[in-house]
Amino acid sequence: MALRHAVLAALLDEELSGYQLAKSFRLGVANFWHAQPQQLYVELTRLEKDGLISGREVVQESRPNKRVFTVTDAGRAELEYFTAAVAKPSVIRDDLLVKVYSADHVDSDILIVLLAERVESARDKIELIGELLRTLRGDRTEEEFLRRGERVGPYLTGLRGLAFEQGNLEWCERAIAVLTQRQADRDNHA
Amino acid sequence: MALRHAVLAALLDEELSGYQLAKSFRLGVANFWHAQPQQLYVELTRLEKDGLISGREVVQESRPNKRVFTVTDAGRAELEYFTAAVAKPSVIRDDLLVKVYSADHVDSDILIVLLAERVESARDKIELIGELLRTLRGDRTEEEFLRRGERVGPYLTGLRGLAFEQGNLEWCERAIAVLTQRQADRDNHA
DNA sequence: AATTACATGTAACGTGTTACATGATTCG
DNA sequence: CGAATCATGTAACACGTTACATGTAATT
Incomplete structure (x- = not known):
């Protein structure tokens, strides 16, 4: 269940x-x-x-x-x-990370494109969650809402989602930078 | 597949x-x-x-x-x-977040306990991934390793996992603070 | 005129979880 | 002496995805 x-x-x-x-x-x-x-x-x-x-x-x-x-x-x-009941550990499954895990054995160009796409979808998601949070808290500040608002549950999970997508964004950008750098180094070497 | x-x-x-x-x-x-x-x-x-x-x-x-x-x-x-092939969007499933989503309708005490447990398991995970990363990079700095090391794939995904768990940790602590605060306010009111 | 939103379902199939099953060795 | 680690699998069942199936109304 x-x-x-x-x-x-x-x-x-x-x-x-x-x-x-x-x-x-x-x-x-x-x-x-x-x-x-x-x-x-x-x-x-x-x-x-x-x-x-x-x-x-x-x-x-x-x-x-x-x-x-x-x-x-x-x-x-x-x-x-x-x-x-005890909460089961969270489940994550992410195709993109599987691909990045194989980075040393597959074509970096493709990975960079996929990572860039993920950056875009993360941005969209951040935008969307931002709106959701604004709707939930109305004209109150976050502090005020979290202290006295109704529906803090959805708000809190929204915050987690937001942080997750921001984490995605930052990580993808870092990964792109790393892969690009390595590619440049390799090209110079050749 | x-x-x-x-x-x-x-x-x-x-x-x-x-x-x-x-x-x-x-x-x-x-x-x-x-x-x-x-x-x-x-x-x-x-x-x-x-x-x-x-x-x-x-x-x-x-x-x-x-x-x-x-x-x-x-x-x-x-x-x-x-x-x-195009990467499918990532899948997350997390019991704990389902519970927090219901926060306004269920007993906060239980949620706080569950969140605290998650904090602990996040700490353990952070510890574990830290070791994994240290093993992968050996005595090189992260920068150096990411630039010239072998197996950057596993290292990069490790970094994502690390950030994810740190996000978990921070969010859980925030959620605990919020729920505790609200409980105190409610008690004072009664 | 085409696309998006509204609105709900079934069937086949693929994937994943849990319980069951077994047994040697090492460490505290 | 009990628990953890090493080592591998099967079977039943639960869960989730994809494709199929249909139709109206509003928006661009």
Whole structure:
């Protein structure tokens, strides 16, 4: 059981449809849990069947109808139970790092291009999370919000995501510099 | 295909047995790819069957015999092909962050304990990676090593892992401070 | 007119985790 | 004498990804 709790957490403050949930995953939740929209629909079905969330149909005009979900008491209990259990170590999987690990055996040019692309996507992500955080805290300062605001949970995880992407950015730039330098040295030598 | 390339990358510089590979994953590779030892044995079998690595039996006295593996030319080609392909965005999954996301709805005491545990494991990890990096660079300075050393790939990914764990550490401490503060405020109010 | 956003699902397949299974040797 | 290290695997199950499948409405 895994995605299950991420979904429950995402539905705690807001009643969401599968589609909106997917959006929420792309933004906030993605900082610590990835899921394809399709997987979310499957999970929502399961959670409802297990009585941890309950759905209700919302009729819309000029938009397809949708089903929105809220966490039930049983769902809240499940989340509390989950929270009390020991946290498994975090899982990371990153293609790009696999490639960099092989740096001494593969073409550096390609790596530099891929690293530069990652720099760009990190920048975008930083921008996005920045907006999310601004929205959450409104016109309060961060200090003030963290002290008295509602929804510090999402804010804190947002901060982690932000730091992660900044780490990505800095590391990618460093890696590009190193690989470029080595390439220049090698060329001079030849 | 996923773990497959991480294994190939890990076997590039060194001939390793399944057991040693598992160790290598716990240390260096774990910074960007997680795998259970069991999974590695399965993957090694598959890779050998596909001709991407080749194994040879090493007879040992006073230790069980083992099979060590090297990457074949086909394996190297496969890695190069993989490297040239676009990198998928990195995947993160972290139980602890799911819990913190729910911070406004669950017991903070538990969260603080879990965060403190994570601080400890981050410290351990930082220690471990530090040693790994020192081993890799020998008596050279980092600058010097990155410029002229062999095996900069593993070194660079090590640096990323280090920064990641330091980010973890700082963030956990911040989160603990925030949650503690809020709890104190709430108690004073009551 | 085309693209993006809204809206929801199923089926096949690939991947990963956990539990099960075994056994020798070394270190504290 | 018990725990950790060395050493390798299988089987059942859980989880996740990709491809397939469909259709309306708003925006550019």
